[in-house]
Amino acid sequence: MKRIFITAGHHNRDSGAVGNGYQENKLTQELRGLITAKLREIACLNIWNDNDDDTLAQVIAKINQVATADDFLLEIHFDSAERAAASGATALIATGARDKSRDFAKQLANDVATIVGITNRGVKDETESNRGRLGILHTKASSCLLEIAFISNPNDMARYQIYKESLALAIATTIRDTLAKY
Numbered sequence: 001m002k003r004i005f006i007t008a009g010h011h012n013r014d015s016g017a018v019g020n021g022y023q024e025n026k027l028t029q030e031l032r033g034l035i036t037a038k039l040r041e042i043a044c045l046n047i048w049n050d051n052d053d054d055t056l057a058q059v060i061a062k063i064n065q066v067a068t069a070d071d072f073l074l075e076i077h078f079d080s081a082e083r084a085a086a087s088g089a090t091a092l093i094a095t096g097a098r099d100k101s102r103d104f105a106k107q108l109a110n111d112v113a114t115i116v117g118i119t120n121r122g123v124k125d126e127t128e129s130n131r132g133r134l135g136i137l138h139t140k141a142s143s144c145l146l147e148i149a150f151i152s153n154p155n156d157m158a159r160y161q162i163y164k165e166s167l168a169l170a171i172a173t174t175i176r177d178t179l180a181k182y
């Protein structure tokens with residue numbers, strides 16, 4: 001049975017970005033929980049969540065033990081910039097990603113932009129990210145690293161807080177439909 005990996009960027013000993021009173025690892029863990037709960041309500045799928053005490057390397061190693069090319073993976077992050085006006089949702093995929101990863105990523109960025117009401121920064125190659133290469137995008141699963149909104153932008157975060165439940169349902173629906181399609 002196809003699996004969906006839903007993982008929260010950063011872990012208990014790595015806050016990730018901070019801003020506007022928020023800590024990225026707490027935001028990613030919360031949204032992973034919301035999406036997972038919605039997905040359990042609307043579909044019967046094999047869902048895999050990461051453990052927040054594991055480092056990124058440990059999470060990737062565990063995924064590599066079980067992932068196949070039929071699986072999908074969504075890793076959740078929040079973006080951050082020096083410029084407080086920077087805004088919007090970005091979906092990152094691996095260099096040379098399969099078409100189904102690109103399709104999944106495009107739909108996810110669209111979900112966030114539409115529901116939260118922020119700019120759609122679109123699907124970008126990992127080489128356009130700060131780190132250049134994103135290890136989580138290189139398991140066997142078709143993968144997207146979704147930067148939901150900018151933690152550094154007060155408007156992005158205010159809108160996210162209002163719409164996060166609806167967003168979780170939209171993302172869960174995209175996951176269900178994507179796994180059914182491929």
Ligand SMILES: [Zn+2]
Pocket residue numbers: 009010016017024077078
């Ligand atoms: Zn992050």
